[in-house]
Amino acid sequence: MDPSLANADKQLSGNVLVVEDNEINRFLIKKFLKKWGASGDFAENGKEALDKIRHHAYDVVLMDIQMPVMSGLEATIAIRNMEKQEHRQLPIIALTATILDQELEEIKKSGMNDYIAKPFSPDDLYRKLATFMQK
Numbered sequence: 001m002d003p004s005l006a007n008a009d010k011q012l013s014g015n016v017l018v019v020e021d022n023e024i025n026r027f028l029i030k031k032f033l034k035k036w037g038a039s040g041d042f043a044e045n046g047k048e049a050l051d052k053i054r055h056h057a058y059d060v061v062l063m064d065i066q067m068p069v070m071s072g073l074e075a076t077i078a079i080r081n082m083e084k085q086e087h088r089q090l091p092i093i094a095l096t097a098t099i100l101d102q103e104l105e106e107i108k109k110s111g112m113n114d115y116i117a118k119p120f121s122p123d124d125l126y127r128k129l130a131t132f133m134q135k
Contacts, residue, residue, distance in 0.1 A: 010126050012038040014059030014133040019049040019075065020095060021067040025118070029062065032122055038133065046075025053079060053090070060132045061092045063112065065103070073110040080111040091132040095120075 016033055020026050021044050033040040041056065043049040047070040049061070061079075063072040070078075076092050083089055094107045094115035107115050116128050 010036050010130075012036040012126070012129055012133045015039045015041065015057065016129065016133075017041050017043065017049060017052055017056075017058040017061045019043045019046065019061060019067070019072065020064045021045060022064070025064075025095070029125070032125060036126065036129075038129070046070030046072060046078070049075050050078055050082075053082070058090060059134075060129060061090060062095055062116075062129075063092050064095045065107070066097070072112075073106055076110040076112050093128050093132070 012033070016038055018026060018029050018033075018040055020029065020042070026042050030040050030042070041052060041058070043052055045067045046063075049063070050070075053061075063076060065072040072094060079090060079092065091114075092112045094112045095118055096103060096107070096115055097118045099115075099117050104115070114128060114131065116124055
């Protein structure tokens with residue numbers, strides 16, 4: 001993931017919550033979002049993500065699967081339960097290092113909308129975000 005590969009002509013509008021325990025991945029995603037014109041907020045685990053979602057509006061969530069304190073799958077289930085009362089669904093894209101059939105099934109069952117495999121290219125990240133955000 002080289003930030004210089006993120007084309008300047010790509011534009012996104014919106015606010016992304018990035019839930020990722022790896023500092024380098026957070027740094028790179030922040031660079032991409034800034035270059036594309038989107039804003040980003042960051043959490044290091046699912047519990048922090050839930051707290052942020054309760055107090056802020058986001059257009060999409062990038063959610064790591066394996067994190068300390070609360071996993072991405074657990075956090076997504078909790079978010080979906082909160083949303084039942086609000087009658088809206090926040091798009092959640094899984095960030096995963098493994099793409100095994102079993103994990104893909106767990107991603108779907110948790111209520112995530114899509115996934116992106118790590119390591120990912122800036123183009124892959126942009127395409128996934130653009131699916132759920134205004135350009």
